[in-house]
Amino acid sequence: MKILLSILSGLLSGIISGMGIGGGTILIPALTLFLSVNQHTAQGVNLLYFLPTAAISLFVHIKNKSVNFKIAFPIMGLGVLGAVGGSLLALVLKAAFLKKLFGIFLFLMGFYEIFKKNKKNQKK
Amino acid sequence: MKLKNMLSRALRRPYVIYAAGGLLAGFLNGLFGSGGGTVIVPFLEECLDQEEHTSHATAILIILGFTIVSLFFYGFSGTLDIKLALWVSLGGVLGGFIGAKLLKKLTGPAIRKIFGAFMLVAAFRMVFFS
Known part of the structure; x- marks a missing residue:
């Protein structure tokens, strides 16, 4: 049952990832709410889950020359410091607190998703 | 041509912007x-004038870099559940195909x-009922 629910959670976020909405914003709450996974573990699963998914789509994007390396590398190089800081902070926080913090973050993103303007239609 | 102009304009901006984002x-x-x-993604679109498609593709590379770094820390603290991640990824790959179609x-x-x-x-449940 747990395995089935895990696959289903992945399936759902996989579908949503393709739509440009971050899959993790669905996967992490699904894991903690339906499978009672610890918040840290759920976040770790999302990080791991990102590797194969990103690798596949990146392969296609690079082939189509859609990736702007000149911009990506400086942002990545400097941003890594942020990634170190964020990870360390996450790991020292208690799971219950991190879960609430994530909830607030999720709320903001849901809000943004609902109220942001539809750019595609605007440009056309 | 237009993209080239946008690119050179973006690159002339100070590295402070790259750093902040x-x-x-x-x-x-x-x-x-x-x-x-x-x-x-919005940062690339709004601050660096990248097209939507380029922004999405470039964002994946950037986040992949961050994710690898973060995984080292998560891994060292012992919070990784590889087995669970594998099952989730199996569903994720299928979902990716369905989503693309x-x-x-x-x-x-x-x-x-x-x-x-x-x-x-979900946010309400996480903040108030957990």
């Missing part, structure tokens, strides 16, 4: 194990709003 996205991605793309039919403000509402409900 990267640091924030990296920080959130490490803290929440997700969400870096939510910051970096459905994308043309499904995209649209309505669907986004439905997922947005779903996120709000």
